[in-house]
Amino acid sequence: MAPRIAELASIISANTAKIDDHLNANGFNEISFDENAGDVLSGPGLAAARQAVLEATDELHALMLGPAGILTTPSHNFLISLQAIYKFGLATSFPADREEATFADIASDSGLPESYVRRILRHAMTYRVFCEPMKGVVAHTAASRYLAENTLIRQWIGMVSEEMWPAAVKTVEAMMVWPASQEPNHSGFNIAHDTEDHVFTELSKHPERESRYAAAMSWFATGPGLEPSYVVESFPSVDSPDALIVDVGGSYGGISIALAQEYTSVTCVVQDKSDVVRIGRERLSHDLRNRVSFMEHDFFSTQPTRGADVYLLRWILHDWSDKYAAQILRALIPALKKSARVVLYEMIVPDLGEVSLYQERGIRQVY
Numbered sequence: 001m002a003p004r005i006a007e008l009a010s011i012i013s014a015n016t017a018k019i020d021d022h023l024n025a026n027g028f029n030e031i032s033f034d035e036n037a038g039d040v041l042s043g044p045g046l047a048a049a050r051q052a053v054l055e056a057t058d059e060l061h062a063l064m065l066g067p068a069g070i071l072t073t074p075s076h077n078f079l080i081s082l083q084a085i086y087k088f089g090l091a092t093s094f095p096a097d098r099e100e101a102t103f104a105d106i107a108s109d110s111g112l113p114e115s116y117v118r119r120i121l122r123h124a125m126t127y128r129v130f131c132e133p134m135k136g137v138v139a140h141t142a143a144s145r146y147l148a149e150n151t152l153i154r155q156w157i158g159m160v161s162e163e164m165w166p167a168a169v170k171t172v173e174a175m176m177v178w179p180a181s182q183e184p185n186h187s188g189f190n191i192a193h194d195t196e197d198h199v200f201t202e203l204s205k206h207p208e209r210e211s212r213y214a215a216a217m218s219w220f221a222t223g224p225g226l227e228p229s230y231v232v233e234s235f236p237s238v239d240s241p242d243a244l245i246v247d248v249g250g251s252y253g254g255i256s257i258a259l260a261q262e263y264t265s266v267t268c269v270v271q272d273k274s275d276v277v278r279i280g281r282e283r284l285s286h287d288l289r290n291r292v293s294f295m296e297h298d299f300f301s302t303q304p305t306r307g308a309d310v311y312l313l314r315w316i317l318h319d320w321s322d323k324y325a326a327q328i329l330r331a332l333i334p335a336l337k338k339s340a341r342v343v344l345y346e347m348i349v350p351d352l353g354e355v356s357l358y359q360e361r362g363i364r365q366v367y
């Protein structure tokens with residue numbers, strides 16, 4: 001039998017060849033970090049080959065790191081640079097009409113000392129976010145350009161570095177202060193943000209943080225395998241073509257919009273917190289306004305929309321302990337007609353050995 005590293009190398013070789021063939025056949029650019037490279041790997045055509053390469057390179061990389069490397073490589077430092085790029089608008093202060101800028105240009109645009117700009121960006125460059133084609137000159141890579149051009153990814157980075165990261169740092173402390181608690185306000189988030197309210201209540205006291213969270217979620221929902229199209233394609237059939245769907249905790253309505261576009265006679269009601277539904281309502285395109293509506297509703301209170309065909313909860317229950325997840329489901333009961341369906345979309349934690357460790361890692365980060 002070939003040694004594992006040879007096996008991994010051949011998986012990588014076979015699947016990178018498939019990717020290359022696909023890109024050539026479809027007239028795409030070669031994959032690179034070049035600022036104009038874009039994301040040529042996205043889309044379902046390359047999903048399996050891409051996943052195979054990611055899994056095999058992840059394992060090979062870990063084998064190459066060895067025991068000490070595995071324990072010492074995870075770094076919090078990248079988040080420092082990313083947060084700084086977000087906070088000081090470094091990706092967007094990069095002059096739009098110019099292909100390159102000096103550290104001094106970016107410093108004067110952002111108001112940061114030049115030495116900070118240089119250190120932050122040179123660190124980010126080691127992750128291929130920006131590059132330095134000539135000493136002292138900064139240019140975009142594909143990743144920094146994506147950051148400059150995509151507001152939602154910037155909101156995601158802001159939310160991760162300013163909400164989740166501080167909470168993560170305090171999570172073990174929370175386990176010690178509130179052992180085995182099921183209360184949503186007994187978490188690292190509470191210690192980090194010095195609040196007795198749980199995360200969603202705390203965010204609703206700060207509309208800019210709440211809308212950053214919602215924007216970040218809408219970026220997250222475009223990630224590989226998470227796109228609304230998967231919900232649309234696997235949506236259960238409903239008895240009536242003009243079914244009523246209630247999207248509980250539906251944020252800005254991305255899923256309801258996708259469902260309404262695909263099934264042209266269904267009607268959707270998106271329920272969420274007041275500021276979230278206000279923004280969702282404002283953003284909704286005119287052509288869908290007769291079939292997608294927004295309603296302020298606290299999902300712990302009795303469901304006000306009775307007799308709907310489907311009550312959809314996507315990525316809702318995973319935010320809550322069993323005690324509160326049960327309360328959310330119980331609040332639906334008075335509204336349910338006999339044929340109603342309650343549809344839950346969640347990641348399912350795999351059993352031992354069911355998926356690669358690479359895939360399992362992504363799921364266990366959330367659950």
Ligand SMILES: C[S@@+](CC[C@H](N)C(=O)[O-])C[C@H]1O[C@@H](n2cnc3c(N)ncnc32)[C@H](O)[C@@H]1O
Nearest residue numbers: 200221249250251272273297298299300314315
């Ligand atoms: C993880 S997000 C999921 C959003 C959306 N379902 C999706 O699939 O993208 C959780 C959502 O629950 C909403 N939420 C949190 N607490 C709520 C409550 N008590 N009542 C209604 N919505 C709530 C949040 O505002 C947020 O939009």
